[in-house]
Amino acid sequence: MPRGDAPYRGSAAHSGGHGVSRVTRVPVLRNALTLAAAALACAGCARSPCGLNVWAVGVEASALQRMVPGFEREHPGTRVCVANLAWSSAEARLLSAVAAGDPPDVAQVGDTDLSTLVTLHAIVAQRPVATDFFTEALAVTRFHGRYYGTPWYVDTRVLFYLPGILHRAGYRRPARTWRKWLQQLAAVRRVLKPGQYPLLAPINEYEFLEVLALQQPVPVLRDGDRYGNFASPTFRAALRFYKSLFAQRLAPRITDRQLINLWWQMARGDFVFYVSGPWNIGEFRRFLPPQDQHLWMTAPMPGPRGPGRSLLDGSDLVIFRRSPRQRMARAFVRYMLANAQQVRLFELTGDLPARRAPWILPPLAADRKLRAFRVQLGRVRPFQKIPEWGEIMHGMRRMAEQVVIGGLPVDAATTQLDRRVNYWLAERRALLARGDNAAGAHAAQKRP
Amino acid sequence: MKASTALLFVIPALAMILLFVFIPLIGVLGLSLTDFNVYALANSANLHFVGVANFTHLLHDHAAWQGVETTMTVVLVGVPATLGLSLVCALMIESIGARWRGLFRTAFFLPVVCSTVAVAIGWRYLLNTRYGLVNRLLAAAHLPTPNWLGTPGLALLAVTVVVVWKGFGYGMIIVAAARREIPDELYDIARIEGAGMTQQLLRITMPMLAPTLGLLALLDAAGYWQLFAEPYVLTQGGPMGSTMSLLLLMYDRGFRWWRWGVASALAMVLTVIMWLFAWLQRHTRAAWRGD
Numbered sequence: 066m067p068r069g070d071a072p073y074r075g076s077a078a079h080s081g082g083h084g085v086s087r088v089t090r091v092p093v094l095r096n097a098l099t100l101a102a103a104a105l106a107c108a109g110c111a112r113s114p115c116g117l118n119v120w121a122v123g124v125e126a127s128a129l130q131r132m133v134p135g136f137e138r139e140h141p142g143t144r145v146c147v148a149n150l151a152w153s154s155a156e157a158r159l160l161s162a163v164a165a166g167d168p169p170d171v172a173q174v175g176d177t178d179l180s181t182l183v184t185l186h187a188i189v190a191q192r193p194v195a196t197d198f199f200t201e202a203l204a205v206t207r208f209h210g211r212y213y214g215t216p217w218y219v220d221t222r223v224l225f226y227l228p229g230i231l232h233r234a235g236y237r238r239p240a241r242t243w244r245k246w247l248q249q250l251a252a253v254r255r256v257l258k259p260g261q262y263p264l265l266a267p268i269n270e271y272e273f274l275e276v277l278a279l280q281q282p283v284p285v286l287r288d289g290d291r292y293g294n295f296a297s298p299t300f301r302a303a304l305r306f307y308k309s310l311f312a313q314r315l316a317p318r319i320t321d322r323q324l325i326n327l328w329w330q331m332a333r334g335d336f337v338f339y340v341s342g343p344w345n346i347g348e349f350r351r352f353l354p355p356q357d358q359h360l361w362m363t364a365p366m367p368g369p370r371g372p373g374r375s376l377l378d379g380s381d382l383v384i385f386r387r388s389p390r391q392r393m394a395r396a397f398v399r400y401m402l403a404n405a406q407q408v409r410l411f412e413l414t415g416d417l418p419a420r421r422a423p424w425i426l427p428p429l430a431a432d433r434k435l436r437a438f439r440v441q442l443g444r445v446r447p448f449q450k451i452p453e454w455g456e457i458m459h460g461m462r463r464m465a466e467q468v469v470i471g472g473l474p475v476d477a478a479t480t481q482l483d484r485r486v487n488y489w490l491a492e493r494r495a496l497l498a499r500g501d502n503a504a505g506a507h508a509a510q511k512r513p
Numbered sequence: 514m515k516a517s518t519a520l521l522f523v524i525p526a527l528a529m530i531l532l533f534v535f536i537p538l539i540g541v542l543g544l545s546l547t548d549f550n551v552y553a554l555a556n557s558a559n560l561h562f563v564g565v566a567n568f569t570h571l572l573h574d575h576a577a578w579q580g581v582e583t584t585m586t587v588v589l590v591g592v593p594a595t596l597g598l599s600l601v602c603a604l605m606i607e608s609i610g611a612r613w614r615g616l617f618r619t620a621f622f623l624p625v626v627c628s629t630v631a632v633a634i635g636w637r638y639l640l641n642t643r644y645g646l647v648n649r650l651l652a653a654a655h656l657p658t659p660n661w662l663g664t665p666g667l668a669l670l671a672v673t674v675v676v677v678w679k680g681f682g683y684g685m686i687i688v689a690a691a692r693r694e695i696p697d698e699l700y701d702i703a704r705i706e707g708a709g710m711t712q713q714l715l716r717i718t719m720p721m722l723a724p725t726l727g728l729l730a731l732l733d734a735a736g737y738w739q740l741f742a743e744p745y746v747l748t749q750g751g752p753m754g755s756t757m758s759l760l761l762l763m764y765d766r767g768f769r770w771w772r773w774g775v776a777s778a779l780a781m782v783l784t785v786i787m788w789l790f791a792w793l794q795r796h797t798r799a800a801w802r803g804d
Binding site for chain 2 (some may be wrong): 153154157158160161162164168181184186260269272317318319320322323325330335452456459463466468470471474492493496
């Protein structure tokens with residue numbers, strides 16, 4: 066399983082420099098060690114202190130680290146330090162830094178976390194640096210009529226699938242409706258080996274179910290996002306569809322932590338369909354050898370009746386109010402949103418430009434696997450911009466787990482979830498009743 | 514003069530404890546009586562005193578009770594398992610020749626000094642449903658290959674196994690040291706009196722080791738109540754919250770959803786449980802010293 070180790074190869078290269086304290090006990094080596102320490106210290110003092118602190122997450126942080134030299138060349142004497150956070154703890158780290166009064170200058174913030182930072186008055190409003198942002202992406206950053214944060218890349222979910230196996234099952238392309246897709250998944254299962262599944266839908270990821278919910282006409286929150294609305298017939302229909310995928314053994318009941326290496330496993334046919342985002346374009350290209358690149362393809366989401374909507378997510382670059390380097394921070398954001406950098410970000414990560422102009426440039430225009438994303442971006446729906454959204458989505462995921470693994474009936478599960486969501490939204494209701502803006506004046510704002 | 518010198522030495526440590534333990538503890542107690550959340554962070558006018566509302570909320574919170582159940586299960590299963598394994602391994606390495614002793618002692622102790630996160634990631638691979646070594650061996654023996662980390666009961670079992678495997682080496686070293694303290698004369702006399710191996714074990718070794726084992730049980734139990742890293746890496750508390758320990762739940766409520774009122778109330782509950790263990794430990798030690 067040589068390729069199984071691939072995702073972690075990069076980090077292993079940075080190890081070293083340990084075991085120093087053990088050596089200090091040997092007197093002969095003490096002088097050498099002092100010299101080494103001095104050398105290390107000198108290497109440290111030769112580098113200037115950080116002129117701009119930027120926090121980013123995962124692969125985007127790695128990409129930023131490779132893109133900052135260009136910015137530093139344009140701004141001589143400024144050193145940009147990029148910290149690499151993990152998605153699972155990024156919001157916690159940012160909120161802690163804000164609470165402690167020590168945030169970075171600029172940070173990459175997921176769309177879902179943006180409203181929390183706005184609620185905290187932690188970030189400054191910015192004038193949009195371009196006029197060609199995707200409308201929905203820009204709308205996500207709009208609070209009280211001003212724009213907080215600049216859309217950096219957009220993200221929606223589409224089907225990643227294996228055309229070869231789909232052909233063997235007798236289909237030319239993925240279905241456009243839920244009903245047909247179910248038939249297709251059942252047909253695919255017949256050509257698979259034992260232990261392989263037509264669909265991967267990790268039970269600890271809420272996005273797939275979120276997409277299914279967004280495809281329904283009725284939102285999951287009601288009365289200006291004051292109460293849960295999961296007991297609505299349309300969400301229950303979405304949940305029943307989700308449940309049937311597991312009940313019919315079309316998808317395994319596993320979490321993403323139980324994957325060895327998603328890309329390698331998909332190439333082997335362990336899973337034929339996976340609903341995921343654009344970063345996986347980059348990951349598939351990175352972790353599969355060139356001769357296996359023809360194995361996978363992308364397609365827009367099927368819907369309850371005809372082509373379905375998907376969610377709109379993404380990341381924004383925000384500037385913190387406490388930053389003493391506002392001008393430099395703005396320059397950094399402008400630099401990263403230029404065509405060249407948007408294309409470079411796509412090349413490094415597969416992240417989709419938040420502006421339209423880079424899409425007609427060669428690397429993006431020529432990419433067949435991007436087509437599904439371009440189509441899907443015309444059929445997206447943003448989520449409710451409230452600080453509680455992340456908690457509500459995780460609550461929904463836990464409820465879905467109870468349904469899928471625990472056998473809890475759909476009706477009881479959704480009623481229970483509404484009760485829980487209403488409790489989480491109690492503070493928000495109280496604030497809105499008092500006319501407080503902190504809960505987000507966008508409550509009354511209608512979604513497109 | 515002597516007392517003041519002693520005080521001089523104690524003050525730095527006391528100051529540290531005051532600064533980093535007692536003051537935060539009072540802060541947490543204060544927070545647990547408020548509804549501190551993300552809105553309160555934005556505007557302190559949104560911070561309210563709610564009395565014991567957070568604690569009564571916890572009483573009716575299914576997740577909190579599940580957290581108690583999960584953590585207790587790990588304690589009740591994990592502590593005897595750890596002790597048993599520590600004891601067996603300690604007696605084994607003390608009875609084998611010096612040539613192999615070092616090797617086994619190092620091998621059994623190795624998990625203790627390994628990074629918990631690295632160890633948990635390793636176990637995640639071992640327990641993988643399709644490619645993991647555990648299921649491969651089971652398949653080779655024509656046994657069912659379960660979905661270890663995706664089935665509630667099994668996931669908790671897996672977490673417990675990892676915790677025990679990671680911790681028993683520490684107890685082993687302590688027990689082995691205690692075993693070496695038992696005078697050889699006792700065994701010589703026992704042999705002359707005609708006691709067999711089993712009788713020597715039950716009448717000499719076990720009674721002499723009892724105080725050590727009791728202390729270890731308390732230390733292990735106190736440690737397992739604070740279970741966090743293993744489920745965090747292996748399962749993130751899932752599936753269905755079956756591996757959500759109290760500490761993990763507190764982290765979730767506090768750092769993830771920023772509900773510091775409820776999270777602090779949970780922290781206070783844990784603090785009381787920990788104090789209980791500290792008290793038990795002191796008193797049992799005193800009792801053993803007494804006789």
